[in-house]
Amino acid sequence: MDYISTRGQVGAIGFVDAVLMGLADDGGLLVPQHLPQLSSDTLAQWQKLSYPELALEVFSLFIGGEIPREDLKKLVDDSYGTFRHSEVTPVRRVSDSLHILELFHGPTFAFKDVALQFLGNLYSYISRKTNSIIHILGATSGDTGASAIEGVRGKEGIRICILHPSGKVSKVQELQMTTVDDANVLNLAVEGNFDDCQRIIKELFADVKFKQEYHLRAINSINIARILAQTVYYFYAAFRLAKQGHAGPVNFSVPTGNFGDIFAGYLAKRMGLPIGKLILATNENNILERFVTEGVYEPGEFHMTYSPSMDIQVASNFERYLYYLYGEDAATISAMMASYKTEGKIVIPAEKLTEVQKDFVAHGVQNDECLATIGNCHDEHGYLLDPHTACGVAAAEKFTAQGEATVSLSTAHPAKFNEAIELIGIEQTFPPQIEALFDKPQRQTLVGGSNDEVKAELLKFF
Numbered sequence: 484m485d486y487i488s489t490r491g492q493v494g495a496i497g498f499v500d501a502v503l504m505g506l507a508d509d510g511g512l513l514v515p516q517h518l519p520q521l522s523s524d525t526l527a528q529w530q531k532l533s534y535p536e537l538a539l540e541v542f543s544l545f546i547g548g549e550i551p552r553e554d555l556k557k558l559v560d561d562s563y564g565t566f567r568h569s570e571v572t573p574v575r576r577v578s579d580s581l582h583i584l585e586l587f588h589g590p591t592f593a594f595k596d597v598a599l600q601f602l603g604n605l606y607s608y609i610s611r612k613t614n615s616i617i618h619i620l621g622a623t624s625g626d627t628g629a630s631a632i633e634g635v636r637g638k639e640g641i642r643i644c645i646l647h648p649s650g651k652v653s654k655v656q657e658l659q660m661t662t663v664d665d666a667n668v669l670n671l672a673v674e675g676n677f678d679d680c681q682r683i684i685k686e687l688f689a690d691v692k693f694k695q696e697y698h699l700r701a702i703n704s705i706n707i708a709r710i711l712a713q714t715v716y717y718f719y720a721a722f723r724l725a726k727q728g729h730a731g732p733v734n735f736s737v738p739t740g741n742f743g744d745i746f747a748g749y750l751a752k753r754m755g756l757p758i759g760k761l762i763l764a765t766n767e768n769n770i771l772e773r774f775v776t777e778g779v780y781e782p783g784e785f786h787m788t789y790s791p792s793m794d795i796q797v798a799s800n801f802e803r804y805l806y807y808l809y810g811e812d813a814a815t816i817s818a819m820m821a822s823y824k825t826e827g828k829i830v831i832p833a834e835k836l837t838e839v840q841k842d843f844v845a846h847g848v849q850n851d852e853c854l855a856t857i858g859n860c861h862d863e864h865g866y867l868l869d870p871h872t873a874c875g876v877a878a879a880e881k882f883t884a885q886g887e888a889t890v891s892l893s894t895a896h897p898a899k900f901n902e903a904i905e906l907i908g909i910e911q912t913f914p915p916q917i918e919a920l921f922d923k924p925q926r927q928t929l930v931g932g933s934n935d936e937v938k939a940e941l942l943k944f945f
């Protein structure tokens with residue numbers, strides 16, 4: 484399987500090169516040159532597979548022969564062997580119409596572990612096999628950072644630097660990142676918001692000379708491996724519902740920020756998985772909701788919300804979706820992105836908006852609605868949602884029609900966001916792995932929001 488850039492100037496390159504390149508060298512994003520198409524027979528056979536078996540099949544399609552199957556199987560088994568649940572990503576039935584896909588059973592209690600346990604092991608494997616230096620640079624609104632650090636801490640040949648917005652992640656997220664004492668980990672707390680962190684790393688990656696000289700690698704969802712690994716659980720969840728006797732397409736409701744997770748669902752649908760609606764849930768940072776309802780993509784005012792990991796205005800995978808919306812026409816995407824850079828917005832014509840609305844519906848969840856959803860679900864079903872998952876559930880409730888079934892993605896464990904949940908009077912007992920963090924010393928370096936300051940810290944570290 485080969486990979487090409489959404490802007491047409493990179494490709495075709497193999498899977499390992501695509502992983503190492505992260506952001507495409509022409510500033511675009513890498514996508515598979517051809518998306519695999521799955522027959523109904525294949526889907527029927529896959530229904531019987533365990534999560535690791537299914538992951539192996541999906542990854543094999545995207546990796547081809549570049550990694551021997553035995554090695555890939557070991558990578559997969561090692562990655563999902565760290566999960567606390569035997570099913571890895573179990574589906575829990577809340578009502579006839581609502582099912583929760585629990586993606587938080589990995590080491591850092593967030594959905595990011597599903598892809599980042601694998602990517603951490605993959606980087607280690609590539610480093611060993613090709614003798615390459617891996618210097619990871621990432622930006623986080625809280626979860627990616629913790630998960631990426633956990634995936635590579637202490638691993639030989641790898642160093643990782645993560646930028647997070649100072650004071651704008653939850654306490655547990657901050658502790659998960661900054662209490663790690665391995666020498667190969669650097670945490671930079673940036674004065675600014677997540678969009679600032681993401682802009683800095685994207686600009687550093689776009690400096691191809693600097694990126695190559697310092698061997699910079701990406702762990703954010705700009706790295707295509709992240710997206711591919713996240714497609715697996717859409718298949719897994721749809722198969723669980725089919726096994727329970729649900730006939731017909733399943734809707735998925737996805738709490739959305741960088742458009743990575745829901746884009747993975749979109750790819751699964753394009754590959755042939757029968758998905759009904761893709762329900763896009765945002766918080767008050769609702770640029771993507773406005774895109775789906777009005778056809779305008781334009782960053783708005785930044786809001787701090789109870790779902791801080793989704794406090795994102797600039798969605799870094801959006802370009803990948805535009806690429807498919809415009810018939811995989813890289814020249815058009817290149818021109819659109821150039822005009823976005825100068826105009827600050829993208830407006831699509833009515834016929835394209837109709838196409839968008841065939842696949843997506845969207846709801847921007849206000850803070851009050853988020854807390855009310857947590858409270859109601861707790862009272863009615865005895866099930867505690869984290870605030871991000873609550874955005875997804877609120878949107879699912881709005882869009883699930885009579886007789887339909889929706890799988891709502893639970894992207895984090897509620898213990899990571901106890902500050903918000905305590906506001907409605909619900910006290911939680913922390914899992915022991917999280918409780919233990921409060922006694923540990925923290926290590927982080929505060930930096931301003933300039934590329935030069937970050938660069939200076941990187942040069943000292945790498």
Ligand SMILES: Cc1ncc(COP(=O)(O)O)c(C=O)c1O
Pocket residue numbers: 593594625626627704738739740741742743744745792793871872894895
């Ligand atoms: C808990 C949680 N939910 C949802 C999201 C949104 O996912 P995405 O950025 O892939 O849209 C994030 C961060 O990305 C997150 O950390």
Ligand SMILES: N[C@@H](CCOP(=O)(O)O)C(=O)O
Pocket residue numbers: 622623624625626627628702703704705740741743792793799
């Ligand atoms: N919410 C994310 C933001 C980064 O998203 P990514 O999927 O591109 O890594 C976080 O928790 O860091």
